[in-house]
Amino acid sequence: MTHNQDKVIGTGSIILIILMALAVPVAGWRYFNGLGSITNLSDAYPWGFWISFDLFCGVALAAGAFVVAAVVDIFGGKTMKPLLRPAILTGFLGYILVGTALMVDLGQYHRIWYLTWSWNLHSPLFEVGWCVMMYLTVLALEFAPVVLEKFKLEVPLKILKRVSIVLIIAGITLSTMHQSSLGTMLLIMQDKLHPLWHTQILPILFLNTAIAVGIAMVIFESTITMKVFGRPAETAAQGKLAKGLPWVLGIYFIIRIADIAFNGRIGLIFDGSRESLWFWIEMIIGVIIPFFYFLSSKVRSSTPAMFKGALMVMAGVMFNRFIVSWLGIRFPEGSSYVPHIMEIMISAGVVSGGIMAFYLLSRFFPVLSEEH
Amino acid sequence: MFKNSSFLIDITKCIGCRSCQVACKRWNQLEAEKTHNTGGHQNPPLLSAHTWTLIRFKEFEKKEKLHWCFTKVGCMHCEQPACASVCPVGAFTKTETGAVVYNDKVCIGCRYCMIACPFRIPTYEWKKAFPFVKKCTFCFDRQTEGTRPACASACPTGAIAFGTRTEMAKKAHELLKNNPEKYNPHLYGEKEVGGTAVMYLAPKGVEFKELGLPELAERPLPTWTWNALRFVPSQIVVVSAAMAFFYWLTKRKTKKKDVNKEVRHDA
Ligand code: SF4
Ligand code: SF4
Numbered sequence A: 001m002t003h004n005q006d007k008v009i010g011t012g013s014i015i016l017i018i019l020m021a022l023a024v025p026v027a028g029w030r031y032f033n034g035l036g037s038i039t040n041l042s043d044a045y046p047w048g049f050w051i052s053f054d055l056f057c058g059v060a061l062a063a064g065a066f067v068v069a070a071v072v073d074i075f076g077g078k079t080m081k082p083l084l085r086p087a088i089l090t091g092f093l094g095y096i097l098v099g100t101a102l103m104v105d106l107g108q109y110h111r112i113w114y115l116t117w118s119w120n121l122h123s124p125l126f127e128v129g130w131c132v133m134m135y136l137t138v139l140a141l142e143f144a145p146v147v148l149e150k151f152k153l154e155v156p157l158k159i160l161k162r163v164s165i166v167l168i169i170a171g172i173t174l175s176t177m178h179q180s181s182l183g184t185m186l187l188i189m190q191d192k193l194h195p196l197w198h199t200q201i202l203p204i205l206f207l208n209t210a211i212a213v214g215i216a217m218v219i220f221e222s223t224i225t226m227k228v229f230g231r232p233a234e235t236a237a238q239g240k241l242a243k244g245l246p247w248v249l250g251i252y253f254i255i256r257i258a259d260i261a262f263n264g265r266i267g268l269i270f271d272g273s274r275e276s277l278w279f280w281i282e283m284i285i286g287v288i289i290p291f292f293y294f295l296s297s298k299v300r301s302s303t304p305a306m307f308k309g310a311l312m313v314m315a316g317v318m319f320n321r322f323i324v325s326w327l328g329i330r331f332p333e334g335s336s337y338v339p340h341i342m343e344i345m346i347s348a349g350v351v352s353g354g355i356m357a358f359y360l361l362s363r364f365f366p367v368l369s370e371e372h
Numbered sequence B: 001m002f003k004n005s006s007f008l009i010d011i012t013k014c015i016g017c018r019s020c021q022v023a024c025k026r027w028n029q030l031e032a033e034k035t036h037n038t039g040g041h042q043n044p045p046l047l048s049a050h051t052w053t054l055i056r057f058k059e060f061e062k063k064e065k066l067h068w069c070f071t072k073v074g075c076m077h078c079e080q081p082a083c084a085s086v087c088p089v090g091a092f093t094k095t096e097t098g099a100v101v102y103n104d105k106v107c108i109g110c111r112y113c114m115i116a117c118p119f120r121i122p123t124y125e126w127k128k129a130f131p132f133v134k135k136c137t138f139c140f141d142r143q144t145e146g147t148r149p150a151c152a153s154a155c156p157t158g159a160i161a162f163g164t165r166t167e168m169a170k171k172a173h174e175l176l177k178n179n180p181e182k183y184n185p186h187l188y189g190e191k192e193v194g195g196t197a198v199m200y201l202a203p204k205g206v207e208f209k210e211l212g213l214p215e216l217a218e219r220p221l222p223t224w225t226w227n228a229l230r231f232v233p234s235q236i237v238v239v240s241a242a243m244a245f246f247y248w249l250t251k252r253k254t255k256k257k258d259v260n261k262e263v264r265h266d267a
């Protein structure tokens, strides 16, 4: 590691620590004075920035873990193996962040475990909750070997290795379930969500975009970590993974357009409304451009180029999640909502914590490469 | 105890006295709210954790006739309530009385019910450290003891008729049939989102939408989510079986490759 890089990490860490530290008193304030004291949420806007960013974007961005696990362990993509551990760590931390944010957002956060005994099988959120809890356990077990290797604990390592394929398949199944069910959650808003986004196949679209953004996130995260740790970029592995993107994006484009046509809503994407503009922004930046971009083998053999493409996909999917969970919803007339600065501070603190944890774990445990 | 209760709210009869609003506060011991003048007679302007029902004042001119409408708003006690279907812990129940009631013993505070309700009824205690959802209970407590809801009892003009849903629908259709010159021919709540226990009659020439009652499809909202959720069991089977199959396939391929390699080594 060069001296220069050490310094970059230094300032970076300081910023992260400040953001984390700032979030603590804000959360504390909320615990005494209620959600109204740190948010601009209201009866008209019961969901806001946290739900869109922390929950809907957070879970989507954490999809890399199951995508890479499937590609490497199920379909035998051995060349992509170096991406697996960081992807699992990103996913693991991602879900912990979602959980942490919910501990601030939920009115009765201390009751989250009530999900385990008070069931409502008709609620998509019930399913999402269960899947996330179970998947978090699976991810912890998938990540455990990294810690066990460090301390050379052979017995548990052996046991985990033996059940690893079961864990991997469970993880993939749980992921496809809750990634799609997050879309199901929004189906209840048939009367409120704009018809360009409300469609019975929303869960399928959600799963599809989660796979796309999962791949993008792995490219994004591996590019940055390799740079931070002063290691050679994993260009070959990234390029191999990126090969899947045109497929995923192409399929998304086709189902999206076919579904809109099937529902007789093609007119809505050309009506010049604000929503039609959003539709095209999402499609062009998040789908069409990256589709052609990642088709090129030149792009797929350059880490900086793939990084740019990944950013576009991430922007597109995040924009999509903000539309379906906030911007595209019709709120009561005369009401308005702009996130309070303290809402943003909580999210910033939580994300900083995640980055910090990723950095520390990668630094002290064999995350970036299997046993030395 | 009453069963399958329903309100038939006749907007042509309401005089805007707000007796129901006051009766609700008194019966449920809801705190008074500090309000501000919004330029109209509606006070407070919105439902809240302390106001479960209110009279919405709307004034408008149509065909040179001045309409002044007073609409009692509150929970509609849907036949297939969105709030109950989405709640992850099942805090809402559509009871035999017809009331959709909330159980604060299990609520985790996700506020999904609030965003799901097509009428935007549930409200939240935003200022409390451990907040709950609040809304009209249809005076479930009174109903189980055989007393009519407080608001209906307080109404001096009979604008809030109370009875079983079938009775109320019948009564409404009779009124519509006998007084076509007086009423908007639509019975609001009969079919909206699969039907609601609270139904409205509006004066002729006035649209429900103008009174702040949203235009809604007849399809019950929970059918949308259920139509996706019911595939979850098959999703579990198909995805895990497919993954196991591909894993097996990959294993076999790599084994073959290894064998081939060995063969080549031998040669
Ligand atoms: S009006 Fe809203 S709160 Fe009341 S029962 Fe229907 S969905 Fe639930
Ligand atoms: S806020 Fe409470 S009642 Fe409403 S959906 Fe969430 S857990 Fe259920």
Ligand code: SF4
Pocket (backbone or CB within 6 Å): B023, B024, B025, B027, B028, B052, B053, B074, B135, B136, B137, B138, B139, B140, B149, B150, B151, B152
């Ligand atoms: S039924 Fe009871 S709780 Fe509901 S508005 Fe009337 S008085 Fe209030």
